[in-house]
Amino acid sequence: MINLEVKIPDTPGSLVELIKPISENGGNIYGILHFHDRKLNNMIPVNISFELSEEIQEVSLQNIKKELKEKNIQIENINYGIEKNLITIILTGHVFDTDVMDTIKRLASKNINVLEL
Secondary structure, X not given: OEEEEEXXXXXXOHHHHHHHHHHHOOOEEEEEEEOHHHOEOXXXXXXXXXXXXXXXXXXXXXXXXXXXXXXXXXXXXXXXXXXXXXXXXXXXXXXXXXXXXXXXXXXXXXXXXXXXX
């Protein structure tokens, strides 16, 4: 599993431009976290998790990085070999008192992706 952290402009089509090079180079996307609430200077942080088969991983990653650079997409960080574990957690309590989005943001800050809610 590969986790890519980037910043994209807050303009229509920017997310599609981020996804295209990954898809076109054999990436299987598992999740995208789009942190619109953390926008700074019209740039939005995005975390995208995807897999590449081992046979093409090195070449595909080079191509993805090159294409993103050509599109002026800022790569903040790339983590390779991230283990994927699917766990189910049931949260109880009053959402209005504890704001579930705050919980999701805190999990994301620890590189834990919430896929469904």
